Amino acid sequence: MVSGAYARVLEPRSREELQAVMATCHEQRIPICLRGSGRSYGDANHSTQGIVIDLRGVNRILGFDAERGQVEVEGGVSFEQLWKYLLPLGHWPxxxxxxxxxxxxxxxxxxVHGKNNxxxxxxxxxxxxxxxxxxSGEVRTTSRQQDPELFRAVIGSMGFLxxxxxxxxxxxxxYSGQVRVAAKSAPNLRTMMEDMAAHVGDADYLVGWVDGFAKGPALGRGLTHIAYHLKPGEDPNAQATLQVSHQELPASILGFPKSEVWRPLRLLNHDRGMRLLNSVKHFMGKREAKRKPYLQSHAGxxxxxxxVPNWKFAYGRQTGRGLIQYQPFVPKERAAEVFERILELCQERGFVAYLGVLKRHRPDDYLLTHALDGWSLALDFKVDPKRRGQLWDLCDAMTEVVLEAGGRFYFAKDLVLGAGAFQRFLPADDLAKFRALKRxxxxxxxxxxxxxxxIFEPLDHPGPLPLTDF
Ligand SMILES: Cc1cc2nc3c(=O)[nH]c(=O)nc-3n(C[C@H](O)[C@H](O)[C@H](O)COP(=O)(O)OP(=O)(O)OC[C@H]3O[C@@H](n4cnc5c(N)ncnc54)[C@H](O)[C@@H]3O)c2cc1C
Structure with missing residues (x-):
C-alpha cells in the first residue's frame, strides 16, 4: 500500500446519526475525513488525524421518477447498486x-467522469x-437554481465543505442492455488522437489504451474503443439484455477464478513482463480492429x-509497495505534444507506466474543477520503495510540462503534487471564493x-485539535 492511515472509523446508518456525529466533532474540533468506498487512488479518503466517517451505510435508493428518468438516492449508494436498480427499468447512470x-x-x-465526458x-x-x-449538523439543499454558488463549490469539493x-x-x-463497440488500432499517439477526435461528434463513448513501452515512430501506439447506445427496437432481445443477469462479468479468465487472476498477473508485474503484456495487447488489438463492431454489455x-478483483494486489501488498496513478488534463491544442513528451520522459527515466488510458474531456464551471476542453492521459506507475524518490522526481518533471501547457490535475488520482499546486492552475478568484466558503x-x-x-495551505481559522485530544 503506497498511501494509507490508521484511524477511528464511524459508520452512521442514517442522516440523523451522521448529523449528530458531525455536530459533535464540530463542537469539539475533531478532524473529520469523509469516506465513500475508498476508491480514490491517493490520500483523499484517509486521514492521520481525527476520525473517518465511512458513509457506505447511508445508502437507500429513495425513489425513481421513470417519466423524467430522475433517481433520488442517499450519498452512500454505489454505482453498482444504482445500475442494478435502474437497468431493468430501462435506464442507466x-x-x-x-x-x-x-x-x-x-x-x-x-x-467523476466516464468514457463519455x-x-x-x-x-x-x-x-x-x-x-x-x-x-454544525445543519442541512443545506442546493441545485443550479437554489443557491447556485454553493452548488458550484460542492461539486468537486473533495469533502472539504x-x-x-x-x-x-x-x-x-x-433500449438494450448492450452497447455496440468498434475497435481501431493506432500505430502511434497522434493517430489515436485523430481517430478519437473523428468520433467526438457521433460516438457515445470513447476511450484509448496506450502502450507506454512503444518508442520512436510507435510512441503512444494503442487501441481506441468507440461505443454507441442501441436505438429503440434495435435489440430484438432487449427484455433479456436489460436484466442484471445479462451483465454479469465472467467468473473466470483464461481458466483462473477471477478473484485469483491478480496472482499470475503479479508474476508479470515488472518491466519485462509488462512490456510483453502491452505488446500482446497491441497485437491482439490489431486483430480486434479487423472484426466487425460487436455487442458488449454495459457493465462489461x-x-x-x-x-479482475483486487488487480492492484499484483503491484505488491506490502507497506510502501503498490501503484500510483498520474492523470494530467491538457488543453486540446497542446495535448499531443505534452503527452508525447511525458511518454518520452518516462522512458528516459526508466519508469514506464504499465497502463495508459486516454480520454477526451469538456470543460465545466465548478470552483475546483480539473475539467477543460482537452484530453487526459492516466498513467499507472508501479511504486518500489527503493525508487520512490526518483518516481516522485519524474512526476515533478511531468507536472512542469503539464502546467506550462495550461494543464490541470485531478485529485481523485493524485498522490504526488505538493502544497500550492492548486494555485498554479486554478483561477485565484475561484480559489479565494472556495476558501471563503470553507471558512x-x-x-x-x-x-x-x-x-x-x-495540498491546501493553512487557512486562517483556528486549527483543529489532533486525535490525542479526542
Ligand atoms: C479501478 C478504478 C477506476 C476508476 N475509474 C475512474 C474513471 O473512469 N473516472 C473517474 O473520474 N474516476 C475514476 N476512478 C476514481 C473514483 O471514481 C473516484 O476516486 C471516486 O471519487 C471514488 O468514490 P468513493 O465513493 O470511493 O470515494 P472515496 O474515494 O472514499 O472519497 C473520494 C472523495 O470524496 C469525499 N467524500 C466521500 N463521501 C463523501 C460525502 N458523502 N460527502 C462529501 N464528500 C465525500 C472524500 O472525502 C474524498 O475526498 C477510478 C478508481 C478506480 C479504483
Whole structure:
C-alpha cells in the first residue's frame, strides 16, 4: 500500500446519526475525513488525524421518477447498486467511472467522469439537487437554481465543505442492455488522437489504451474503443439484455477464478513482463480492429477493471509497495505534444507506466474543477520503495510540462503534487471564493483529509485539535 492511515472509523446508518456525529466533532474540533468506498487512488479518503466517517451505510435508493428518468438516492449508494436498480427499468447512470464500487457522493465530491465526458460532462452535470450536511449538523439543499454558488463549490469539493447525504440524479433511458463497440488500432499517439477526435461528434463513448513501452515512430501506439447506445427496437432481445443477469462479468479468465487472476498477473508485474503484456495487447488489438463492431454489455464495457478483483494486489501488498496513478488534463491544442513528451520522459527515466488510458474531456464551471476542453492521459506507475524518490522526481518533471501547457490535475488520482499546486492552475478568484466558503461553512476547519493537509495551505481559522485530544 503506497498511501494509507490508521484511524477511528464511524459508520452512521442514517442522516440523523451522521448529523449528530458531525455536530459533535464540530463542537469539539475533531478532524473529520469523509469516506465513500475508498476508491480514490491517493490520500483523499484517509486521514492521520481525527476520525473517518465511512458513509457506505447511508445508502437507500429513495425513489425513481421513470417519466423524467430522475433517481433520488442517499450519498452512500454505489454505482453498482444504482445500475442494478435502474437497468431493468430501462435506464442507466448517465456517467459511470471505470469501476462500479464508488458511491454517488464520493463521485460528486470528486466530479467523476466516464468514457463519455466529451459528450455529457461529468457527474456534477447529472446532479439536479443535493443535500449537504454541514459540520454544525445543519442541512443545506442546493441545485443550479437554489443557491447556485454553493452548488458550484460542492461539486468537486473533495469533502472539504460538508457531507453530501442525498442526491437527485438525471439518468439515461436505454433500449438494450448492450452497447455496440468498434475497435481501431493506432500505430502511434497522434493517430489515436485523430481517430478519437473523428468520433467526438457521433460516438457515445470513447476511450484509448496506450502502450507506454512503444518508442520512436510507435510512441503512444494503442487501441481506441468507440461505443454507441442501441436505438429503440434495435435489440430484438432487449427484455433479456436489460436484466442484471445479462451483465454479469465472467467468473473466470483464461481458466483462473477471477478473484485469483491478480496472482499470475503479479508474476508479470515488472518491466519485462509488462512490456510483453502491452505488446500482446497491441497485437491482439490489431486483430480486434479487423472484426466487425460487436455487442458488449454495459457493465462489461464500462467496468473493465472490475473483471479482475483486487488487480492492484499484483503491484505488491506490502507497506510502501503498490501503484500510483498520474492523470494530467491538457488543453486540446497542446495535448499531443505534452503527452508525447511525458511518454518520452518516462522512458528516459526508466519508469514506464504499465497502463495508459486516454480520454477526451469538456470543460465545466465548478470552483475546483480539473475539467477543460482537452484530453487526459492516466498513467499507472508501479511504486518500489527503493525508487520512490526518483518516481516522485519524474512526476515533478511531468507536472512542469503539464502546467506550462495550461494543464490541470485531478485529485481523485493524485498522490504526488505538493502544497500550492492548486494555485498554479486554478483561477485565484475561484480559489479565494472556495476558501471563503470553507471558512463560513466549516469555521473550525474540521473537514480535512491527508490530501487536504498536503495540498491546501493553512487557512486562517483556528486549527483543529489532533486525535490525542479526542
Ligand atoms: C479501478 C478504478 C477506476 C476508476 N475509474 C475512474 C474513471 O473512469 N473516472 C473517474 O473520474 N474516476 C475514476 N476512478 C476514481 C473514483 O471514481 C473516484 O476516486 C471516486 O471519487 C471514488 O468514490 P468513493 O465513493 O470511493 O470515494 P472515496 O474515494 O472514499 O472519497 C473520494 C472523495 O470524496 C469525499 N467524500 C466521500 N463521501 C463523501 C460525502 N458523502 N460527502 C462529501 N464528500 C465525500 C472524500 O472525502 C474524498 O475526498 C477510478 C478508481 C478506480 C479504483
Amino acid at each position: 448517465s456517467v459511470v467511472p471505470g469501476t462500479m464500487a464508488p458511491t454517488m457522493a464520493g463521485a460528486a465530491a470528486m466530479n 466529451f459528450k455529457v460532462g461529468a457527474t456534477g452535470d447529472q446532479i439536479l439537487e443535493l443535500d449537504l450536511v454541514l459540520p 460538508g457531507c453530501i447525504s442525498r442526491l437527485v440524479i438525471q439518468t439515461k433511458p436505454v 464495457f464500462n467496468f473493465l477493471l472490475d473483471y 463560513t461553512l466549516d469555521p473550525h476547519g474540521v473537514l480535512q483529509s491527508d490530501l487536504y493537509r498536503r
